[in-house]
Amino acid sequence: MDIKKITIINWQCIDYLSISFEKLMIFIGESNHGKTSAINALSAGLGFYEVKKSDFKNENKNIEIKIKFFSKSEGFFTIKFIKNSNLEEKYFFINHGIEKELSKDEFSLKLSSIQVIKVSAKQTEIKDSLIKVREILSMNKIKNTRISNDLKGKIEFLSENRISQSLQRKILFSFLKNMLNEMKNYTENSKDRLYNAVLIFEEPELHLNPQASRELYSILIKLSNIGVQIVIETHSSYFVGLKQYKSICLVKKIKRQVVIYQHTGQLFYGDEIKNFNMNYWINPDRGEMFFAKKVILVEGQTDKIAISYLAKKLEIYNYNYSIIECGSKSIIPQFIKILNAYKIPYVAVYDKDNHLWRSDTEIESSNNKNRAIRKMINRYIGNYIEFENDIEEEVYSQDREKKNYKNKPYYTLQKISEEEYRLPLKLEEKIREIYK
Numbered sequence: 001m002d003i004k005k006i007t008i009i010n011w012q013c014i015d016y017l018s019i020s021f022e023k024l025m026i027f028i029g030e031s032n033h034g035k036t037s038a039i040n041a042l043s044a045g046l047g048f049y050e051v052k053k054s055d056f057k058n059e060n061k062n063i064e065i066k067i068k069f070f071s072k073s074e075g076f077f078t079i080k081f082i083k084n085s086n087l088e089e090k091y092f093f094i095n096h097g098i099e100k101e102l103s104k105d106e107f108s109l110k111l112s113s114i115q116v117i118k119v120s121a122k123q124t125e126i127k128d129s130l131i132k133v134r135e136i137l138s139m140n141k142i143k144n145t146r147i148s149n150d151l152k153g154k155i156e157f158l159s160e161n162r163i164s165q166s167l168q169r170k171i172l173f174s175f176l177k178n179m180l181n182e183m184k185n186y187t188e189n190s191k192d193r194l195y196n197a198v199l200i201f202e203e204p205e206l207h208l209n210p211q212a213s214r215e216l217y218s219i220l221i222k223l224s225n226i227g228v229q230i231v232i233e234t235h236s237s238y239f240v241g242l243k244q245y246k247s248i249c250l251v252k253k254i255k256r257q258v259v260i261y262q263h264t265g266q267l268f269y270g271d272e273i274k275n276f277n278m279n280y281w282i283n284p285d286r287g288e289m290f291f292a293k294k295v296i297l298v299e300g301q302t303d304k305i306a307i308s309y310l311a312k313k314l315e316i317y318n319y320n321y322s323i324i325e326c327g328s329k330s331i332i333p334q335f336i337k338i339l340n341a342y343k344i345p346y347v348a349v350y351d352k353d354n355h356l357w358r359s360d361t362e363i364e365s366s367n368n369k370n371r372a373i374r375k376m377i378n379r380y381i382g383n384y385i386e387f388e389n390d391i392e393e394e395v396y397s398q399d400r401e402k403k404n405y406k407n408k409p410y411y412t413l414q415k416i417s418e419e420e421y422r423l424p425l426k427l428e429e430k431i432r433e434i435y436k
Contacts, residue, residue: 001114001196003229004076005068006045010061012037014258022247022264024224026240027233028290029251034258035233038251039200041065042231044081046198047108048116051083059085066094079110113196115139119172121202121233126168127158130175136197140227150178166207173212176219183226194227205236213238240287242338250290250342263341268334286335292322295339295346296434299329303349306391306412307434310423313416316435329353329369336376346382347434348373351390385430394427 008017014037027035043049045065056063063083070076080092080099091107093100102110117132134151137144154171204220205213217239224230232239240248250261289295298304304325311317326332329350339346350373353366370386377384387394395415415421423431 001069001071003042003067003198004070005066006038006042007064007066008038008041009064010057011041011044011063011065012055012057013253014038014041015057017258017260019249019260020262020264021229023229024221024244024247025229025231025249026244026247027231027249027251028235028240030253031235033251033253035251036202037258038249038260039202039231039233042067043116043118043200045079046114046116047111048118051087053085053087056085079107081107113139114198115196116198116200118200119202119204121206125158126172127155129172130155130158133175136194139196140194142194144182147179147182150175169207173208173216173219176223177215180219180222180226194223197228198231199223199228200231202233203235204232204239205234210238217241235291237288237291240290242286245338245341248290248342250344261342263338267337267341286324288322289324289335289339289344290342292344293318293320294322295335295344296321296323297326297332297335297339297346297348298323299332299350300325300327302412303351303387303391306395306416307349307431309413309416310427310431311435314423314428314431316432318435321435329366329373332373333376336373336378336382339382340376340378343381348377348382348384349387349434350384351387353389355389355393383433385434387430388426391427394424394430 002023003021005021006017006019008014008019010016013032013034017034017038019038027038029035040049040055044051044055045067051063053059062085064080066078066080068076068078074095076095078094080094082090082092089104091102091104093102093106093110115132115136117129117136119126119129130151134148134155137147137151154175158168158171199220201220204216208216213236220230220232220239221241221244234240245267246262246264248262252259252261296307298307304323308317308323324335326335332348332350336346336348350370351366352370354363358366374384392412395412416423
């Protein structure tokens with residue numbers, strides 16, 4: 001049974017939210033902007049969180065949580081949980097538009113097949129999570145001696161020893177890794193899929209180095225492929241993959257209202273998919289852009305180095321802005337699509353590439369790419385800066401010959417780092433506009 005949608009009303013800091021769910025869900029956003037509130041609402045709707053007086057945003061209104069599911073046996077259906085300020089509860093089952101009130105026992109029975117594993121950022125007891133995993137494996141009739149023995153050994157060790165949260169997290173990581181290594185046929189063998197399991201994992205990056213974080217993210221993706229519904233709350237770009245953009249739920253607080261940005265439709269088509277996935281594989285840290293106050297899209301390494309260095313020289317560098325190297329001018333529009341979809345402010349910086357030494361065909365090709373970038377800009381959240389003809393010519397304030405472009409990142413940085421170097425006025429204006 002998969003969660004497909006949740007609607008939240010009058011809950012903690014949330015007036016109203018409607019969130020579509022994928023098999024893998026990644027909640028991101030600044031602290032105190034509503035991520036934890038949304039996850040708590042999910043836990044309450046599934047019967048794993050006791051609602052308190054303090055959970056009412058407005059004590060004169062009811063709390064209402066609706067969760068839409070899909071199961072192979074029943075198709076789509078919705079359960080609704082309502083609680084008033086006197087903490088009186090009502091439960092409903094909605095199917096094909098027909099709403100039926102349920103008793104608390106009937107409501108619990110409807111949810112009895114769902115097994116929730118929650119790993120809290122504040123939790124110091126991983127043993128309970130592993131016990132729940134054992135129950136789920138048993139429920140799904142998955143029998144594997146190595147997995148069972150590994151679970152048994154880790155549960156006994158945690159029961160007999162008082163150890164740090166850091167080590168407990170590493171033990172959980174180790175088990176998930178071992179389990180997936182055993183279930184090598186997870187993509188083909190449907191009987192080995194972990195249906196009806198929901199893993200809520202707060203801040204999975206805690207106590208992990210970058211390499212382990214990347215590996216754990218890969219493990220969580222594979223877990224979602226074998227039937228577990230994964231819900232992550234994270235502040236780390238290692239757990240945000242652009243390839244999984246449909247899973248991203250960006251939570252923001254605007255004028256004291258919690259809002260979310262998702263894009264569950266198709267962003268890329270045809271060769272765009274292949275080009276974007278290959279480009280992201282080469283440089284996976286581009287997920288950082290979802291955490292930025294503003295994103296600066298650039299073509300390549302020289303632009304990234306020079307723009308950040310010049311901004312520091314002008315004392316306008318902002319650590320809340322992320323410079324994302326797109327790899328080429330052709331890929332910039334694909335990054336713009338994502339930023340438009342999630343309403344993340346940005347500026348696209350590109351080279352005009354109309355150098356004197358270029359042929360007419362090359363110039364026309366460059367102009368077509370330039371137009372494609374400008375066409376994609378959403379002026380409400382984005383802008384563009386065009387270098388004439390590239391940042392090298394701007395830095396040197398003169399036309400450059402083709403032979404001058406060997407080792408250009410090194411020589412460009414060497415030039416702008418000279419003590420006597422002064423930015424040409426046009427370049428300074430552009431750098432200031434980028435960091436505005």
